[in-house]
Amino acid sequence: MRGFMDWLMDPKRRGPMLVTPAILLLFVMNIFPLMWSFGLSFFHYKASSMKPPRFAGLYYYEKVLTDPVVWERFQTTALIVSLSVLVQMIIGFALAILFSKKFPMRREILMLILTPMMLSFVAVGVFFKLFYEPTFGLISQAFMVFTGEPLALLATKWGAILGIVIADAWMWTPFVMLLVLAGLVSVPNYLYEAAEIDRASTWERFKTVTFPYVKGLLLLALLFRTIETFKLFDVVYIITAGGPGSSTETIAVYVYRMAFQFFKTSQSSALSYILLFVVIVLTNLYLYFVNRREQEA
């Protein structure tokens, strides 16, 4: 036993021994399920059935890729992602510029603005669902003060999309702001001083000094938020359940239904891997553009 302990505590092995539990955990909790579900996507299998899987080849990939409902859900997702990320980038950037300046109670207000990002998705979903409720919801009540009519925001496709975009932006704009703010505060003061000596206008100072410093972080925020919004599930499921009709049903909600309500395990696995592929392609596209810009610079 002592010999084994000495062997184990050998400084050469201490490092690998320390990371082994983490790697094992990662394998058991992440890598194995990933490989397993990938394997299942090539078999006929229903999780609700106790029957063993049967080989299906690429059948489910073909089925998913030729399913018009999947393409419709992709379009809905793309629409929500585009609008939501755009809103987050614009407001996040504006807030970052605001908070890069010093003003009274800056720190306290900053803390308040960061709070939504720390809440759970479910809490935010329920919060906004109640906000939008047309009979007693706060937004409808405020609307009634001016118009005398209740506001049923979630009654139309565009209203429901707006509702989701607002909720998602409320939660994640602070994240964009935080990243951009990190870039803004890192701009050396002497550059602004030099720009001032050159009598550069505010716009020129922004274009030539500020923007190049935050560009990388802005692209990073864009990348993170696009990937995250692409997977948007909780907020949509709680606020609209994909409605009215199916007009706000994102691809993530559709995967959930397929996997856990319809028990189409193989088909949902195939769709999940197609989603993963899309996200990887998107990530690489971003990285390609970032690298190209850096090379050009």
Place this chain on the structure above:
Amino acid sequence: MKKHIKKGGVLALSAMMATILGTAAPASAKDIVIQMAAPDWSPTRFMQEYADKTYKAPSGNNVTLAIDFIPWPSFYERVAASMASGEKKYQLVVSDSQWIGTFIEGGQFMKLNKYIDADPELQKTLADVHPALTEAYATYPYKSDNIYGFPQMPDTKVAVYREDLFCNEMEQANFKAKYSKTLPCTYEDWETVDWETWGNIGEFFRRSPGDKLGSGTTNEDFYGVAYQAGKGYDFSSMQINAFIWQNGGGIWDESKQPEAQAEGVVNSAAAVKGLEEYLDLLKYAPPAAKTGQMDIFQIQELFMQGKIAAMVNWNAVAAAALDPKNSKVADKTAFALPPGTPGPDGTLVRWDNIGGQPFVLTTWNDDETVKESLDLVKWWLSPETQLEFAKKGSGNAAIKSVMEMPGYNDINPWNKAHVEVLPWQKDVWHIPEFFELLTQQQEEYDKAITGQISAQEALDNIAKFQQELLTEAGRIN
């Protein structure tokens, strides 16, 4: 399942006790725990408490019912995950009636006919269960003789209304003047209410801030009527089915597969008429109806906040309106029959979609566990337990002998209506494709509710989808 056999000292002690007390304790009493998956709400909480207090297994074994209480919103996912994972954790499972096809075909729910055939006492129990409940909760294929489950919490929809408004003399006089009809005040008045009158009530009680309402004045928008119009789970389908059936339409009849067709039935003229009537009456509901989010909890909340005059809802949910801690209208709430549709002879047709849940046995139980579980079923469906369930568990009795007892209707204010509508209950599909059928139908109904498509378009789309799906699944020739 935990099963412990205590030997030695315990055996000697029990034999000695049996001799001293003259009881018929078995030679070796076992500790048996029956694990049950159940939604976390009062009907199952009562079952646990009452079993802890009163249940003694006839076998002499120490049988414990251990309910795993799962919150409603994640109940299906948790049960489905357990069934799919093969963990074989539960001996009994509370299941929504529509899920049973999935888990019977999946091999997880146990067919019980051979046990019933061998047990006259169980046959007697089953014969006492209301036939509408056996049909919806126990049979697969639907309406066949194969028995899989027993009622845990039978539920139906009832009308719930504000007595202070409906019995107010001024409101009654104004309603009479406007519609030449009686504003229903008593249970007997509600027996004659049809959906047209329901619409009149909805229109009549729409008030704005500052308007008179009952003996006072409302300071907020007030709405007449509400019923389910929600995209989530099965909310709108459960109410729309009533309109379709009452108008003579139908849904795809699973009991007649493979001949039964979806196209031509689901979108028949009668079904379209039923859906149109349902959509038309929504204009009298609170604005949440326009968003397709008026689910059972939303209606309940609005009613308890005092914003609606009357609602149609499940009695299990509606019972909360009587709780003064949460309800502003606890002392004003009364229950009655839901509206119906006049039939050819003038009497009201009241077909509706049954709610509630059965509980079922799982296939991995050994014979002894099956026997103990079935004894537990007999205890749950015994007149004593069922009566206590109705009295203290806010539940509805499932057996006729209790429902027919004098005074049963007075135990809870909804009992009379529940008993009267039970024979009018039907159910939706029990087949494994249930969720796909439901989800697509809910989407189409939601489009109709939010004004994107007409009733005809919605039902045409549903019929086409169902025809294709059921044909692909081999359920339609």
